[in-house]
Amino acid sequence: MAGFLSNLVQYQGLFRMIVVLGIGGTFQIGFQISTITYMSQHVKAFINETWLERYGYPIQQDNLLFLWSITVSIFGIGGILGSSGSRYLTVKFGKKKCLLCTNVLMIMAASIMGCSKISHSFEMILVGRFMCGISAGLCVPLHHQYVGEISPRKLRGFANSTSSFFWSLGKAVGQISGQRELLGSQSLWPILMASCGVPALVQLVTLPFFPESPPYLLMHKGDQEGCKKAIRQLWGEGQHQAEIDDIMKEKATMKNTKILSVLELVKEPAFRWQLYMTVVLTATIQLCGINAIYFYTFEVLQAAGFDEKMVSYMTLSIGLSELTAAVVCSSIIERLGRKVLIRGGYWIMGSLLAAITVTLSLQDWYFWMPYCSLGLIILFTVVFAVGPGGATVSTRAEIFKLSCRPPAFVISAVLNWLGVFVIGTTFPFIVERLKHFCFLIFMVVLFTSGMIVHLFLPETKGKSIMEITEEFNKLNFKNKRVPETPNHVTEDYAFCTRL
Numbered sequence: 001m002a003g004f005l006s007n008l009v010q011y012q013g014l015f016r017m018i019v020v021l022g023i024g025g026t027f028q029i030g031f032q033i034s035t036i037t038y039m040s041q042h043v044k045a046f047i048n049e050t051w052l053e054r055y056g057y058p059i060q061q062d063n064l065l066f067l068w069s070i071t072v073s074i075f076g077i078g079g080i081l082g083s084s085g086s087r088y089l090t091v092k093f094g095k096k097k098c099l100l101c102t103n104v105l106m107i108m109a110a111s112i113m114g115c116s117k118i119s120h121s122f123e124m125i126l127v128g129r130f131m132c133g134i135s136a137g138l139c140v141p142l143h144h145q146y147v148g149e150i151s152p153r154k155l156r157g158f159a160n161s162t163s164s165f166f167w168s169l170g171k172a173v174g175q176i177s178g179q180r181e182l183l184g185s186q187s188l189w190p191i192l193m194a195s196c197g198v199p200a201l202v203q204l205v206t207l208p209f210f211p212e213s214p215p216y217l218l219m220h221k222g223d224q225e226g227c228k229k230a231i232r233q234l235w236g237e238g239q240h241q242a243e244i245d246d247i248m249k250e251k252a253t254m255k256n257t258k259i260l261s262v263l264e265l266v267k268e269p270a271f272r273w274q275l276y277m278t279v280v281l282t283a284t285i286q287l288c289g290i291n292a293i294y295f296y297t298f299e300v301l302q303a304a305g306f307d308e309k310m311v312s313y314m315t316l317s318i319g320l321s322e323l324t325a326a327v328v329c330s331s332i333i334e335r336l337g338r339k340v341l342i343r344g345g346y347w348i349m350g351s352l353l354a355a356i357t358v359t360l361s362l363q364d365w366y367f368w369m370p371y372c373s374l375g376l377i378i379l380f381t382v383v384f385a386v387g388p389g390g391a392t393v394s395t396r397a398e399i400f401k402l403s404c405r406p407p408a409f410v411i412s413a414v415l416n417w418l419g420v421f422v423i424g425t426t427f428p429f430i431v432e433r434l435k436h437f438c439f440l441i442f443m444v445v446l447f448t449s450g451m452i453v454h455l456f457l458p459e460t461k462g463k464s465i466m467e468i469t470e471e472f473n474k475l476n477f478k479n480k481r482v483p484e485t486p487n488h489v490t491e492d493y494a495f496c497t498r499l
Helices: 002-010 012-023 026-038 040-055 061-084 086-093 095-114 123-149 153-177 189-194 197-209 214-220 224-235 241-252 262-267 269-287 290-303 308-336 338-361 369-398 405-456 465-476
Strands: none
Touching (some): 012 123, 012 224, 026 061, 026 153, 026 189, 061 123, 061 405, 095 197, 123 214, 123 405, 269 369, 269 405, 290 369, 308 369, 338 369
């Protein structure tokens, strides 16, 4: 605790910037995911009313469900498009300018959705959700990269894991705001839908007071004084000349180098296993069952005989538990390491899903069994937030060199958004056919991924990118001679790896 407080004093500029980045970054994703659930009934009623007003007859139920599913899933489609363009925009304009532009886009989207009811146009909700998806798809990869670049090695894991905290915070704030007593009522739901513009406005106003990342200023802009000023602003006063000298040496090796494209990264054998692990970690987040848990919570609690309003409060308690667990993850990730949290989290979560399947099967036999299901659900979300939820982000950011990081984040972001879209459109049908036995699918995924992580993922805690790359080279080349580093992959952040 004393060490954390001393770091907080010395790196107060860094902590402030992490907060600003988080509010406009993964906070938005959690907020959007949670609030749309509370608006389901109201938006469907609004679509039906608008249809009746236009055509004189109510919309057919199948068409209503189709429009609602498009309203939900179009956010993921926008996310895929936004994340696909993140590499090009990051390299060309820098992360800070890109984030400011995404804030403007999010504010515009919030205004359009907020005016949909007044304008009697449910199409405005579709347009706004699509724009929100593009903005979120752009800002989340930028958030992860930005945080990693401005953090010293000893705080790298903590800084990267904060994205999980802000994601959980966004979900909790969305759940609180979506209560009927606040903005989840029939008359106030447009304000709830437009409230996504508030965190974007906060970041738009505050981010200009913070610097671009020091490596970007020195390596890409050649601004040595700006780099020194940024380091002092983020890390406080101190002797940082050694770090600046390292960046200068790295800059000298960057002649005739370039940032890899997505296709070049896929074809590069030196990063094959890094890509494999990125795909495994990203896919497991989507297929670990966390979305299924949130979906089934309402049914479990209603089956227990709880009042509908009480079910809403209990669901909120699950979100708050996840938020608390995310704080725990940030505090222990540098002690236990990333691999332990991911591997152990997968296996514990798989065991909990097996237990949840049993309790759901027996919930009609014993009156107290639904309470066991609720306890297991809360424990599942806690384990997710403490383990894979935060450690996955940190690992994906640490296993790639700078020349590979933008395209690697594009690949992981596209996979993540594609997973959001596919799971959102197919999961209701899976539940309808398999009921609670659908958790067995996620259990198999978790145990399999845990074994893959155990066998092939190196621990990244406290290691430089060169040390991590050497460990992956043992998998990429096995008994073959490791080739000398090609020109296009020599670019690396001394700022992040040599402190």
